[in-house]
Amino acid sequence: xxxxxxxxxxxxxxxxxxxxxxxxxxxxxxxxxxxxxxxxxxxxxxxxxxxxxxxxxxxxxxxxxxxxxxxxxxxxxxxxxxxxxxxxxxxxxxxxxxxxxxxxxxxxxxxxxxxxxxxxxxxxxxxxxxxxxxxxxxxxxxxxxxxxxxxxxxxxxxxxxxxxxxxxxxxxxxxxxxxxxxxxxxxxxxxxxxxxxxxxxxxxxxxxxxxxxxxxxxxxxxxxxxxx
Amino acid sequence: xxxxxxxxxxxxxxxxxxxxxxxxxxxxxxxxxxxxxxxxxxxxxxxxxxxxxxxxxxxxxxxxxxxxxxxxxxxxxxxxx
Numbered sequence: 001x002x003x004x005x006x007x008x009x010x011x012x013x014x015x016x017x018x019x020x021x022x023x024x025x026x027x028x029x030x031x032x033x034x035x036x037x038x039x040x041x042x043x044x045x046x047x048x049x050x051x052x053x054x055x056x057x058x059x060x061x062x063x064x065x066x067x068x069x070x071x072x073x074x075x076x077x078x079x080x081x082x083x084x085x086x087x088x089x090x091x092x093x094x095x096x097x098x099x100x101x102x103x104x105x106x107x108x109x110x111x112x113x114x115x116x117x118x119x120x121x122x123x124x125x126x127x128x129x130x131x132x133x134x135x136x137x138x139x140x141x142x143x144x145x146x147x148x149x150x151x152x153x154x155x156x157x158x159x160x161x162x163x164x165x166x167x168x169x170x171x172x173x174x175x176x177x178x179x180x181x182x183x184x185x186x187x188x189x190x191x192x193x194x195x196x197x198x199x200x201x202x203x204x205x206x207x208x209x210x211x212x213x214x215x216x217x218x219x220x221x222x223x224x225x226x227x228x
Numbered sequence: 229x230x231x232x233x234x235x236x237x238x239x240x241x242x243x244x245x246x247x248x249x250x251x252x253x254x255x256x257x258x259x260x261x262x263x264x265x266x267x268x269x270x271x272x273x274x275x276x277x278x279x280x281x282x283x284x285x286x287x288x289x290x291x292x293x294x295x296x297x298x299x300x301x302x303x304x305x306x307x308x309x
Contacts, residue, residue, distance in 0.1 A: 101299045106244050148299055
């Protein structure tokens with residue numbers, strides 16, 4: 001399977017995703033420029049973290065209209081896999097490829113720390129190497145990661161199992177303290193209705209080697225690979 | 229035609245900035261402050277033959293880009309209306 005990693009002006013983690021895929025996982029990954037109109041054969045596209053277009057207006061609001069996004073939307077409509085990490089998650093919400101939106105952290109502060117996440121649905125292409133209830137550790141680094149969705153929509157995505165990861169404490173329990181940004185229902189990752197578009201605030205690409213403090217990110221990338 | 233766009237968080241959507249400001253106002257003694265919401269003010273000119281046309285165009289701009297209607301409401305003020 002060929003991966004594509006999009007670089008918008010202001011993307012930061014595109015190179016880290018490419019490093020994780022190419023160097024650590026030995027994958028064929030192509031770098032895509034925001035002005036590209038084609039995906040160059042990529043079957044799985046990653047929208048990385050960063051501050052695309054300076055986060056002007058709203059995070060992800062301008063990136064969603066980049067030329068590459070037409071091809072990304074087409075890939076998603078055809079059932080191809082699209083993964084948005086952090087700013088990429090914000091872009092996918094703005095593009096309405098994922099439900100809900102991401103807004104300013106409850107604390108109003110930028111947060112950079114390692115968090116514990118509980119796997120809520122392990123039967124999706126992004127989580128199939130994990131087990132339901134399993135706890136994983138990944139870093140987060142964002143100022144606008146508070147997940148919001150209108151009440152009805154929230155109920156629907158919960159019922160359909162579209163919530164993939166939740167922020168929890170070390171024992172796997174939910175608490176206000178363990179929810180770093182104040183996300184509704186402590187949501188850290190969601191999927192679309194057809195489970196081929198995924199968004200998460202934590203950074204799997206920063207957790208792919210033991211020397212970086214953990215390798216749980218490999219389980220997410222590896223899951224996508226297994227389905228291919 | 230001059231158009232003013234006011235974008236505010238929808239009722240029910242958590243607005244941590246609004247809440248922090250409200251608390252600050254209260255700690256300054258402005259106990260009357262209620263329901264503080266922080267939004268955006270966007271000023272633009274729209275080429276249009278009439279105020280109604282400018283409003284329609286501005287509405288389309290809001291729906292597509294200027295507001296995220298999942299979490300935000302918008303209100304317009306159009307010159308000449």
